[in-house]
Amino acid sequence: MTEIALAVENLSFAYGAKKALDAVSFKVQSGECTILLGPNGAGKSTLFSLITRLYDAREGRIELCGFDIKKQSLQALARLGVVFQQTTLDPDLSVTQNLRYHAALHGIGRKAADKRIQEELERLAMFERRGEKVRQLNGGHKRRVEIARALLHRPSLLLLDEPTVGLDMPSRQAIVSHVHDLVSQQNLAVLWATHLIDEIAADDSLIVLHKGQVKASGKLSEILHTTGWADPGQVFQKLTQGSQA
Numbered sequence: 036m037t038e039i040a041l042a043v044e045n046l047s048f049a050y051g052a053k054k055a056l057d058a059v060s061f062k063v064q065s066g067e068c069t070i071l072l073g074p075n076g077a078g079k080s081t082l083f084s085l086i087t088r089l090y091d092a093r094e095g096r097i098e099l100c101g102f103d104i105k106k107q108s109l110q111a112l113a114r115l116g117v118v119f120q121q122t123t124l125d126p127d128l129s130v131t132q133n134l135r136y137h138a139a140l141h142g143i144g145r146k147a148a149d150k151r152i153q154e155e156l157e158r159l160a161m162f163e164r165r166g167e168k169v170r171q172l173n174g175g176h177k178r179r180v181e182i183a184r185a186l187l188h189r190p191s192l193l194l195l196d197e198p199t200v201g202l203d204m205p206s207r208q209a210i211v212s213h214v215h216d217l218v219s220q221q222n223l224a225v226l227w228a229t230h231l232i233d234e235i236a237a238d239d240s241l242i243v244l245h246k247g248q249v250k251a252s253g254k255l256s257e258i259l260h261t262t263g264w265a266d267p268g269q270v271f272q273k274l275t276q277g278s279q280a
């Protein structure tokens with residue numbers, strides 16, 4: 036059965052007079068990687084700030100696994116794991132220390148925490164580096180630790196805000212492939228914000244955001260089938276650069 040991990044309904048948000056999101060609606064399903072594709076200024080970070088409750092929207096509604104993030108925020112946020120654009124690991128602590136700290140914040144006991152830390156680090160091929168200080172890791176490895184950390188409390192939805200920015204190609208490819216493995220093996224829902232077309236896999240879902248509005252959403256294969264466009268690059272170009280169908 037498909038479950039809806041995230042439902043966003045008619046969401047609008049403005050910074051003063053500047054409208055950043057305009058009646059945005061979409062759904063993210065469990066077991067799917069949904070790519071939130073939009074050029075700079077499309078509203079991706081604003082949307083993530085609303086889902087994580089950094090800001091509150093006056094118009095619209097957000098549900099995580101059926102829980103309204105305003106009315107049932109504890110239940111809703113417990114189901115959410117987030118990797119922000121800026122790293123938030125403590126560089127002077129080891130990988131394990133960073134993860135234990137996060138587990139403690141979520142009320143996970145030491146024994147259970149260590150078991151989960153091992154599982155998540157092994158899944159991301161980082162267990163060998165568990166004793167290293169975070170400042171010794173390269174950018175790609177830091178990202179993997181952040182993903183492991185975001186998964187420790189077993190969320191249903193993982194939000195990734197441009198997680199590959201600043202990484203070299205092999206590190207980017209490793210992250211893309213690790214996240215897709217997680218989705219298929221753990222029935223996790225992923226919402227991945229990016230402006231990089233080559234991070235989209237053939238069976239991903241896609242939300243194209245432009246100037247605060249959803250221009251298309253659904254399975255990439257269905258969007259290509261309906262529009263007749265060749266690939267995600269053409270979808271992006273048609274929907275965000277003027278001449279559109």
Ligand SMILES: Nc1ncnc2c1ncn2[C@@H]1O[C@H](COP(=O)(O)OP(=O)(O)OP(=O)(O)O)[C@@H](O)[C@H]1O
Binds near residue numbers: 054079
């Ligand atoms: N604090 C703010 N005050 C005023 N306007 C803002 C603020 N933050 C964002 N905006 C504006 O809101 C719109 C959406 O910005 P947002 O950062 O959400 O887009 P984005 O898709 O995340 O872009 P990027 O890929 O560059 O991070 C843009 O026009 C931006 O200039």
